[in-house]
Amino acid sequence: MTRLPVAPAAVADVAAAVGTDPLTLADLLRVASTPGFDRWQEQIRRTGGCSDPIHLTGTTVTRDRRTGDVLYSYSTADEPGGRLRVACGNRRASRCPSCAWTYAGDTYHLIRAGITGDERKNVPATVRDHPRVFATLTAPSFGPVHNRPASGRCRCAAAHDENDPALGTALDPARYDYAGAVLWNNHAGQLWQRFTIYLRREIAARAGLSQRALADSCRVSFGKVAEFQKRGAIHFHAVVRLDGPGGPDMAPPSWASVELLDDSIRAAAARVAVTVPAAGAQPSRTLTWGTQVDVQPIGALGHEELTEQAVAAYVAKYATKAAETTGTVDRRIGELGELARFDLPAHTRRLIEACWDLDADYPDRLLARWSHMLGFRGHFSTKSRAYSTTLGALRQTRADYRANQERRERGLPDPDDAEGSTLVIAHWTYAGHGHTPGESWLAQSIARDIKTNRDTAREELAGLEATDITGEW
Known part of the structure; x- marks a missing residue:
């Protein structure tokens, strides 16, 4: 994402151009001009563009179990605002589309494994x-409600459109x-x-x-x-x-x-x-x-x-x-x-x-x-x-993958290796949740970018694969 300029025109004009209100835009420009903005973007991208991230403060230290030497240390003191932001994990699309997308994907694989089998999921x-x-x-x-019967007309004599807000509501509320x-x-x-x-x-x-x-x-x-x-x-x-x-x-x-x-x-x-x-x-x-x-x-x-x-x-x-x-x-x-x-x-x-x-x-x-x-x-x-498998097992697989990826990037030994076993000491404290209005606008933009990239990759894969992957998450 390109960093936004700091008000080259009147805030109200820029707000109209990007489709947001002046107060949100002013906060958006503040966030984009704050030192550490790039790292903030990286945090939000790692959450998938979460709408309501959990804020944590704390430290983690990785030591060699045999010698006690510090192999890696991390503190949120160096993060934007002194906080680490992690995904909320809410399953509801109305609360967090990004985390709900992940939950839906896990559910898809859980249900599909029980229908088609999947050796990786022990089915x-x-x-x-x-x-x-x-x-x-x-x-x-x-009680009778407004509907769209095969005959085409509801009991109220109207032919309701499929998006008619009256659908499902009581014909006679007093008797429902x-x-x-x-x-x-x-x-x-x-x-x-x-x-x-x-x-x-x-x-x-x-x-x-x-x-x-x-x-x-x-x-x-x-x-x-x-x-x-x-x-x-x-x-x-x-x-x-x-x-x-x-x-x-x-x-x-x-x-x-x-x-x-x-x-x-x-x-x-x-x-x-x-x-x-x-x-x-x-x-x-x-x-x-x-x-x-x-x-x-x-x-x-x-x-x-x-x-x-x-x-x-x-x-x-x-x-x-x-x-x-x-x-x-x-x-x-x-x-x-x-x-x-x-x-x-x-x-x-x-x-x-x-x-x-x-x-x-x-x-x-x-x-x-x-x-x-x-x-x-x-x-x-x-x-x-x-x-089939469980949602917990699917989440653990994803967490293990990310942990292994980070360990390789940091040059840390495999914790299961007896010769290079490590000890991780961590302390975390809850420090709040959510976004400011400007952060929320940026997080939604990041989430859209991630979804667009995933959709594009899926389409490209569908073009390469001989098998049908329609509906894959």
């Missing part, structure tokens, strides 16, 4: 021959079950847990086995992600796979098939029910999945309509999103009065208010605490133990 390529489906479980109806909607979101995690229990029971029944015998012959593995529909109800997408009893390394039994898995998923979803007892003015409720259960075979078993890469990319896409599709806020709401500060859609506002109204009746459900998520408090991305 054999033979999983492509296992029964695998992409299943979607939805919420029931809580807002309490039921947020309670369903709040218990969605329990519905999923019970679904996984019933799924194994349904598979065992169709195989003519007891549940104990099923565990000795077949394992059910899955990776799932949660997605908010426009109406504010959560639903789940999951890759479900049948393995042998030892996991992906073992072939499933001969009776395991896509058809059996499809039938078992539908039957299990129909059986699941969670009872919410009466509380306050609220009656007892029985929560179930919606009637729309979709199960599609994946790729290599002769069903090529839904490709392996498309499934992994789809799951990764929603791993970085929360309830933003409904227009809600992306952080906790401390008190209901805070809603006055936000320009929220009326439907979303009513869902949030329903969370607060129900909080006193269901104190153990933390509805007010999770009102910004419309009551949902589960994990957006989960997997079974044997599905």
Whole structure:
């Protein structure tokens, strides 16, 4: 990035030229004129252009374990502002697009490894021959909403455009079950847990086995992600796979098939029910999945309509999103009065208010605490133990790669080498987070540059490779 000149024209004129406000531009010019600006850029580039970096102060010393000699030392005292900036790691694209991009990439590789196999992630390529489906479980109806049916016209008689803000909102807010909607979101995690229990029971029944015998012959593995529909109800997408009893390394039994898995998923979803007892003015409720259960075979078993890469990319896409599709806020709401500060859609506002109204009746459900998520408090991305690798393992691989790279640059010995083992003594202190307005503008520019370079490199690689890498992160 080229260093910006210090106000060769009036600040307001330059601000208009670069598309920012004068105060942000003034701060931007201050940052660009500060000694150590090049090092600041290097720090931000190493975070990937993080929107809200963590600031650390401290020191690290690398010594020879045998002699005690100092091989390398580092202190943030010599850094811009006396701080080291590291990526925030937030998965939400609305909070930090850069870190969310990395999280989505990790999720893509985690999901894809469980579909196609990847020896580097301890999943054999033979999983492509296992029964695998992409299943979607939805919420029931809580009242009619504006939609785009196959007929082309909504019940309100309008033909809504796909970007119409009315989509997903209640046709009659006075009759819409807002309490039921947020309670369903709040218990969605329990519905999923019970679904996984019933799924194994349904598979065992169709195989003519007891549940104990099923565990000795077949394992059910899955990776799932949660997605908010426009109406504010959560639903789940999951890759479900049948393995042998030892996991992906073992072939499933001969009776395991896509058809059996499809039938078992539908039957299990129909059986699941969670009872919410009466509380306050609220009656007892029985929560179930919606009637729309979709199960599609994946790729290599002769069903090529839904490709392996498309499934992994789809799951990764929603791993970085929360309830933003409904227009809600992306952080906790401390008190209901805070809603006055936000320009929220009326439907979303009513869902949030329903969370607060129900909080006193269901104190153990933390509805007010999770009102910004419309009551949902589960994990957006989960997997079974044997599905594939873990996000932690992927992050560790990346960290090890960077550590090895830096060690080579500094001429330090391999810590695993018995003859040249080292000892690292470090002390770090949290010193804040975030950017000033000018720094934020520059960080966004750096993030765009990084993404452009990656996209260009991917396109060039796609032109060189004979294989299709569509959807790769």
